[in-house]
Amino acid sequence: IIFSTPYHTKDSAIDIPIAYRHKTILQSINPQSVPLHPNLDPLIFETKIMTKFCGSLMGLGNPLLDISAEVGQDILDKYDLKLDNAILAEEKHLPIYKELVDNYSPQFIAGGATQNSIRVAQWMMTANGKPGQSAYMGCIGNDPFGKQLEECAAADGVCVHYMKDESTPTGTCAVLVKGGERSLVANLAAANNFKPSHLETAESKAIYESASVYYIAGFFLTVSVDSLKIVAEHALANNKTFCLNLSAPFIIDFFGDQVATALEYADFLFCNESEAAAYAKKHNLGDDLKEVALKIAASPKKNASKPRTVIFTQGSSSTIVACDGKVEEFAVTPLPKEQLVDTNGAGDAFVGGFLAGLLEGKDVGSCVEAGHWAARFIIQQSGCSLTKACEYKF
Secondary structure (H helix, E strand, O other), rough: EEEEEEEEEOEEEEEEEEEEEOOOOOOOOOOOOOOOOOOOOOOOEEEEEOOOOOOEEEEEEOEEEEEEEEOOOHHHHOOOOOEEEEOOHHHHOOOOHHHHHHOOOOOHHHHHHHHHHHHHHHHHHHOOOOOOOOOEEOEOOOOOOHHHHHHHHHHHEEEEOEEOOOOOOEEEEEEEEEOOOOEEEEHHHHHOOOOOOHOOHHHHHHHHHHHOEEEEEEHHHHOOHHHHHHHHHHHHHOOOOEEEEOOOHHHHHHHHHHHHHHHOOOEEEEEHHHHHHHHHHHOOOOOHHHHHHHHHHOOOOOOOOOEEEEEEEEEOEEEEEOOOEEEEEOOOOOOHHEEEEEOOOOOHHHHHHHHHHHHHOHHHHHHHHHHHHHHHHHHOOOOOOOOOOOOOOO
């Protein structure tokens, strides 16, 4: 896994390209001279010159740095926050991010729906002998949070090529945890400012020209449909695979034209049951989700050379898959309630596992199985955290 990022030792900060090698002793070093990460062996590394991206998976979306900390009721009251709730930050909430960093020793996690899926996919591909296969683009600020976001994503093995907005801070999501429950406060900030011009850079072109599978969550439809179309048109012209997620009911309800534009490119469409129901209601497709999946699969598609596959996840209920006039259900293995930690990120993880299977050349059933496994792992963690090396083998 090769990436260039700052590494901090006791005495100094150095900025060098690093290549981690799993399970191969290359050189013993002081463990405290590199950042600990569950997917990497901190005792072994070698330096290597960064080369052109030659991977197979690209994501484009809204990068957010999740800042997660255990807090008391006092900070919840201070910012008028409720547990088991998620909101967009108002002016009164903006100081909370710095307060968490300064006073609570928080955990930093590279977040945002698409980035989560790409991280999970790379985590699983790395475990199956395919490091360095994924890349991700989005917009961040030129600030400490942005640098932290780069470091987090790179540590998970993802090649990030962010657009940097000099005037807007990096998007963040405060995750306040109390008694196993959480309150989320999202400040999208720079994530809203991605521009098509970033895709014209040599680095961006190298990434999307190398990739064979593309994934974009519906949240990005509020940011830059023109950027999505550049990637989707490239996929179409080269008979590559374009994947889309509807992401949230409000995307379907309030950004219908953008959804319609993106959907025509989609070879694979993901959403959960509430998003599927919202789409069905808006387009008068009925209440039977199997029929809804079939109708979406059969809707207009730009690349007529391959059928669209529609995947509806339903939490602990069976996953619905429709393609080419046929519909299947895949059961989800129940997780004992006492093992459930946090369902946040389950859908992102499912997509990550599915994409990893797709890139392994597996059939749809095997891809769904990989997605179920990834989601099951993530809901036993706090947030979309990859706390140890992936044990899933294709």
